Amino acid sequence: MSTSTNAPPPDYRVLAVDMSNIVIRFPGVLANDHVNLTLKQGEIHALLGENGAGKSTLMNVLSGLYKQTSGTIKVYGEKVDFNSPRDAIAKGIGMVHQHFMLVPTQTATENILLGLKEPRFFLNLSRYDKAIRELQEQFGLYVDTASKVWQLSVGEQQRVEILKTLYRGANILILDEPTAVLAPQEIDELMNTMRALVAQGKSIIFISHKLHEVEQVADRVTVLRKGVVTAEGIPMGNMTKKDLAQLMVGRDVVFAVKKEVREPGPVVLSIKNVSATNNKGVAALRGVSLDVRAGEIVGVAGVAGNGQSELAEVITGMRECTGSITVNGVEVANKPPRISIGHGVSHVPEDRTHVGSAPNMTITENVIMKAYREEPIGNRWSVNYPLAHDNAEELKEQYDVLAPSVDTMARKLSGGNLQKVILAREISAEPRLMVAVQPTRGLDVGAIEAIQTLLLAQRDAGTAILLVSEELEELMALSDRIAVIYDGVIQGIVDPEHTGVSEIGLLMTGQVSKEGG
Amino acid sequence: MAFKLQVEKRSADPPRWLPAATSIGAVVIAFIISGIILTIIGGDPIRVFSFFYEAAFGSWAALSDTLVKATPLILVGLACTVAFRMKLWNIGAEGQFYIGAFFASLVVLLPIVPAGSSRWVTIGTMIVFGMIGGALWGFIPGFLKARYRVNEIITTLMLNYIAILWNNYWIFSKWSDAGFQMTPVFDKAAWLPRLADYAREFAFFSGMTLHFGFVIALIVTVIVWWILSRSKWGFEIKLIGDNPEAARYSGINIARNIVLVMMFSGALAGLAGMSEITGVVHRLQERISPGYGFTGIIIAWLAKLNPFAVVLVSILFGGLIVAGREIQPSGLAQLIQGIILFMVISSEFLLRYRVSFFGRNEAETPATPSTPEAETA
Ligand SMILES: Nc1ncnc2c1ncn2[C@@H]1O[C@H](COP(=O)(O)OP(=O)(O)OP(=O)(O)O)[C@@H](O)[C@H]1O
Ligand SMILES: [Mg+2]
Numbered sequence: 001m002s003t004s005t006n007a008p009p010p011d012y013r014v015l016a017v018d019m020s021n022i023v024i025r026f027p028g029v030l031a032n033d034h035v036n037l038t039l040k041q042g043e044i045h046a047l048l049g050e051n052g053a054g055k056s057t058l059m060n061v062l063s064g065l066y067k068q069t070s071g072t073i074k075v076y077g078e079k080v081d082f083n084s085p086r087d088a089i090a091k092g093i094g095m096v097h098q099h100f101m102l103v104p105t106q107t108a109t110e111n112i113l114l115g116l117k118e119p120r121f122f123l124n125l126s127r128y129d130k131a132i133r134e135l136q137e138q139f140g141l142y143v144d145t146a147s148k149v150w151q152l153s154v155g156e157q158q159r160v161e162i163l164k165t166l167y168r169g170a171n172i173l174i175l176d177e178p179t180a181v182l183a184p185q186e187i188d189e190l191m192n193t194m195r196a197l198v199a200q201g202k203s204i205i206f207i208s209h210k211l212h213e214v215e216q217v218a219d220r221v222t223v224l225r226k227g228v229v230t231a232e233g234i235p236m237g238n239m240t241k242k243d244l245a246q247l248m249v250g251r252d253v254v255f256a257v258k259k260e261v262r263e264p265g266p267v268v269l270s271i272k273n274v275s276a277t278n279n280k281g282v283a284a285l286r287g288v289s290l291d292v293r294a295g296e297i298v299g300v301a302g303v304a305g306n307g308q309s310e311l312a313e314v315i316t317g318m319r320e321c322t323g324s325i326t327v328n329g330v331e332v333a334n335k336p337p338r339i340s341i342g343h344g345v346s347h348v349p350e351d352r353t354h355v356g357s358a359p360n361m362t363i364t365e366n367v368i369m370k371a372y373r374e375e376p377i378g379n380r381w382s383v384n385y386p387l388a389h390d391n392a393e394e395l396k397e398q399y400d401v402l403a404p405s406v407d408t409m410a411r412k413l414s415g416g417n418l419q420k421v422i423l424a425r426e427i428s429a430e431p432r433l434m435v436a437v438q439p440t441r442g443l444d445v446g447a448i449e450a451i452q453t454l455l456l457a458q459r460d461a462g463t464a465i466l467l468v469s470e471e472l473e474e475l476m477a478l479s480d481r482i483a484v485i486y487d488g489v490i491q492g493i494v495d496p497e498h499t500g501v502s503e504i505g506l507l508m509t510g511q512v513s514k515e516g517g
Numbered sequence: 518m519a520f521k522l523q524v525e526k527r528s529a530d531p532p533r534w535l536p537a538a539t540s541i542g543a544v545v546i547a548f549i550i551s552g553i554i555l556t557i558i559g560g561d562p563i564r565v566f567s568f569f570y571e572a573a574f575g576s577w578a579a580l581s582d583t584l585v586k587a588t589p590l591i592l593v594g595l596a597c598t599v600a601f602r603m604k605l606w607n608i609g610a611e612g613q614f615y616i617g618a619f620f621a622s623l624v625v626l627l628p629i630v631p632a633g634s635s636r637w638v639t640i641g642t643m644i645v646f647g648m649i650g651g652a653l654w655g656f657i658p659g660f661l662k663a664r665y666r667v668n669e670i671i672t673t674l675m676l677n678y679i680a681i682l683w684n685n686y687w688i689f690s691k692w693s694d695a696g697f698q699m700t701p702v703f704d705k706a707a708w709l710p711r712l713a714d715y716a717r718e719f720a721f722f723s724g725m726t727l728h729f730g731f732v733i734a735l736i737v738t739v740i741v742w743w744i745l746s747r748s749k750w751g752f753e754i755k756l757i758g759d760n761p762e763a764a765r766y767s768g769i770n771i772a773r774n775i776v777l778v779m780m781f782s783g784a785l786a787g788l789a790g791m792s793e794i795t796g797v798v799h800r801l802q803e804r805i806s807p808g809y810g811f812t813g814i815i816i817a818w819l820a821k822l823n824p825f826a827v828v829l830v831s832i833l834f835g836g837l838i839v840a841g842r843e844i845q846p847s848g849l850a851q852l853i854q855g856i857i858l859f860m861v862i863s864s865e866f867l868l869r870y871r872v873s874f875f876g877r878n879e880a881e882t883p884a885t886p887s888t889p890e891a892e893t894a
Contacts, residue, residue, distance in 0.1 A: 318766065338768030347766070355766050358759040365752070369767045372752050382747050 051416025094165025611810025617787020620650025651787015
């Protein structure tokens with residue numbers, strides 16, 4: 001078994017990957033149209049593009065998951081033809097998908113070894129632990145490898161994924177939106193890992209919608225727009241965020257949305273002394289109290305895993321808790337989700353594929369997932385599908401969802417476009433209270449701007465919004481107040497106008513706490 | 518030869534026509550294989566199959582017999598379809614069939630409607646009782662799964678044996694007809710009308726055994742289609758089947774639906790049992806089902822869970838059963854059925870994997886994702 005120690009040294013003259021004239025066609029969709037992409041050995045190459053531009057598809061071809069319709073791929077000068085990810089890894093190409101493919105009930109070590117010819121049985125794993133530890137030290141990828149995967153944080157799971165590809169001897173790594181699920185300091189750690197990897201001769205293709213990250217780590221950038229390359233391997237040198245955004249969406253993007261000052265109305269959501277446990281049975285919320293008023297956006301800031309996911313879940317009836325939660329005076333705590341939905345609560349869930357959508361149902365069906373019960377979509381017994389179809393078409397237009405039609409199944413959508421479908425459903429319900437967890441995760445810059453504008457419009461129309469986000473910038477731009485949560489306790493509620501990022505950062509790490517709010 | 522056989526995992530979306538094509542292909546190939554076996558054992562497959570066709574569909578009388586056999590198959594096929602749509606693996610249609618037959622019999626054996634009631638009162642009550650019986654037999658595994666997460670495959674399978682033994686107990690003891698393993702023949706009021714009953718008016722119908730149960734099965738088919746594809750309940754069933762977590766998030770009560778769908782599935786199988794005793798044997802007896810409940814599973818699968826396709830497949834299987842009675846060796850029909858089942862199961866492989874043959878140098882391949890797990894993000 002080859003481990004990664006035999007990587008060739010960095011050398012920009014060598015082309016690790018040379019994809020030329022790649023065409024990828026799905027029924028009704030030309031996902032990639034004569035795309036060229038070169039990856040130099042030892043570089044970090046950013047792959048940018050709008051939602052549905054064809055980035056993931058192109059990388060799925062390079063990693064052997066899909067097959068191109070036409071075009072050639074060379075790896076270290078040798079023409080290759082992959083029929084499976086196994087073939088690609090044999091040529092040193094490994095991909096870390098945005099949604100991980102680990103087995104939750106097995107340990108990190110077992111996951112790393114899973115599917116390899118050797119070991120046949122999981123006996124004597126300590127022998128392999130040594131090799132894995134060496135890799136960890138080499139690249140700063142620390143994880144407790146004896147833990148079961150479900151006990152690991154998302155950032156740690158990602159490290160396991162990277163270790164897994166490295167252990168298989170990958171010299172070329174593809175990271176598909178790796179930072180979308182990470183907390184800010186985890187992102188910094190990942191960036192350091194990436195730098196360590198290229199310093200030792202690995203080459204990396206990095207997909208991200210966060211342009212400042214691209215600015216920080218990328219050496220060159222390739223931009224796709226609607227399946228066509230609009231910038232081919234341009235050195236990052238003097239490129240700015242603005243230039244990149246322009247290349248991606250073909251227009252200037254306003255990075256700061258405007259928020260009008262507004263006097264909030266009566267209390268809509270009232271949380272009193274709520275406690276709950278997480279999936280592992282450990283306390284996740286400890287006596288949380290918080291009010292959200294009509295026409296107000298309350299942001300929830302915190303490092304991932306400090307209770308914000310659980311907070312959203314107890315409000316929407318997805319998780320049990322103690323204490324009291326009322327929406328417009330009606331108790332919703334420990335009631336099934338049906339009750340909160342009935343009282344006008346919308347929920348953009350954190351996990352868009354496992355919770356927020358049904359993969360084998362159409363866009364139309366995903367849009368009516370909650371509205372099917374009530375007039376006008378739902379009649380007494382039946383669903384008015386023609387009307388649902390028309391509504392879905394309008395929303396597809398309005399939310400700029402890229403898909404051949406509203407009859408397209410959800411699983412065929414790109415990550416960002418699926419997120420748009422979920423947002424369309426939840427915002428168009430005209431809720432009284434909206435619980436939005438990472439609503440702009442996976443969206444491109446243009447779409448983020450559009451969604452943030454829509455959220456503000458909702459607020460101005462009198463909706464109470466609880467916004468959970470790991471993007472401090474987003475929270476600062478949208479929130480009227482920010483509640484900072486640490487270890488299940490609200491450390492303080494601050495006014496974003498008069499509070500600095502560093503102060504919020506201190507609250508987020510539990511180093512100080514602030515009274516009142 | 519420089520040819521290579523290659524098997525790849527295919528994208529999650531095979532072409533639209535492929536599922537139907539594999540079902541039809543499975544049947545065709547099953548006949549071809551049976552033909553080959555016949556040739557090997559010294560038979561003449563063409564003659565055998567044309568005889569088969571004659572026996573099953575060759576005349577109005579034959580067709581009538583075939584449709585009689587198809588009737589219970591349609592109902593149990595629908596029963597499985599409804600449950601499978603929600604990924605609820607009800608393999609207890611056989612038991613639900615027996616309990617449905619038992620409950621329907623109670624109407625005349627206890628009796629529940631006074632002797633001498635009109636035909637439609639009797640039949641109507643039997644329909645209701647048959648469905649209640651089946652629903653009850655579906656309720657038990659549904660409740661156990663919803664409440665205690667007991668695996669429904671095991672409970673439904675076990676309940677089959679209980680149902681059959683329960684039936685046997687009563688026909689061997691209390692309601693035995695002169696010691697035989699059957700109840701006395703029901704009063705005529707409990708017989709579903711047959712075509713032959715109208716032979717006096719229409720001489721053409723004489724001897725035809727096709728009974729009203731077939732019409733009931735067709736009406737139920739349309740109702741099931743409407744429920745699955747047009748109703749709110751059908752939407753919930755589909756959503757739970759596709760992603761239970763998303764269903765929960767949408768405010769759907771999953772536990773309640775598990776119980777309801779199991780009961781509905783059971784009720785349809787129970788109706789099949791009712792139709793069989795009132796339309797064919799006119800008494801409760803041993804072995805009223807030669808495994809219809811299990812054949813229903815194959816039918817639902819072959820019909821790709823489409824209610825109208827269930828009718829077509831059931832007629833084909835009904836024809837096989839009828840023809841199988843007329844031919845020696847008598848196991849031939851079962852052989853073909855077995856091969857069809859085998860083919861259906863292997864055709865599932867074709868839906869999930871792409872098989873291609875190509876020469877050494879050939880590289881041309883269509884843009885087909887090679888696995889469904891590909892996560893676009
Ligand atoms: N299996 C598939 N079948 C049909 N169409 C597909 C399939 N996979 C992707 N597509 C389509 O191909 C196009 C490109 O999708 P892709 O996932 O590559 O976009 P992306 O650039 O990764 O976008 P995002 O930033 O939203 O993740 C989209 O229009 C998508 O709907
Ligand atoms: Mg993508």
